[in-house]
Amino acid sequence: MNPRRKRRLTVVVALLAGLGVTVGLILYAMNQNMDLFYTPTELVQGKSDGTKPEVGQRLRIGGMVVKGSVSRDPNSLQVSFRVADVGPEVTVRYDGILPDLFREGQGIVAQGVLVDATTVEAHEVLAKHDEEYMPPEVAEAMQKNHKPLEYTDQQKQGSVQ
Template sequence: MNPRRKKRLAVILSILLGISVTVGLMLYALSQNMDLFYTPTELVDGKPNGTKPEIGQRLRIGGMVVAGSVKRDPESLRVSFSLRDVGPEVTVVYNGILPDLFREGQGIVAQGILKNSTTVEAFEVLAKHDEEYMPPEIAEAMQKNHQPLEYSEKQLKGSY
């Protein structure tokens, strides 16, 4: 092999190695920043495919704030509240100012870190902005987990 071909081969191999390292680092960075969405039921019982989040994992959780569950620390901005969809409750602990639209019975999405099997320490809490809107993930999970009750006009009249 002549020196000119060796030089070209070395340049091509170094370019391929550089591209491979760059792609590898990008994939590693993306996997570290991925937040998976869970409902309270999926967090406790696991997703339908059997996967459960690990303690210390970053995740997003969405559900309805349980009435009477909001507890505020009088000396700091620390707030804890329970979330529920149709199954078990999950406790969310947040240190910061909650959105103006946050209230009991409200649908929210919290981003945070799983501290134990039923507790999430949130670093961000988002509340829905009107009565009709529900985050798509929550709406889909609630549709899967329960069927709306349909009453006939006769049944409604008989209940009064």
């Protein structure tokens, strides 16, 4: 093989190897910073494609704060509350100051780590802006999982009379 061709081949192979390593490192870094969104039902039962988060995985969970579920530690900023959509409830623990708009019965999104099958240790809690707002992921998931009420013919006739 010609020395000039050998040098070109070496340069091309080195560039391709460098490009491959760079792309691999970028994908690895992106995977480490990815937080998947789950509703409480998806967290407990798994998503429709069968994926379930593992203990220790970073994630985001969104739903409505269950009324009467907020408990605060009197000696620290530790807060615990339950979040639900249309299915099971998930406990969220948070150590910090909650947003001013946080209250029972409203939609929230919490980012954190899965501690066990139904408990999330949050490092950030986001609350909705006003009465009409709901995080898009929560609205979509609740719309998908929500089953509209079906009335019988007698109930329909009773409401008309």
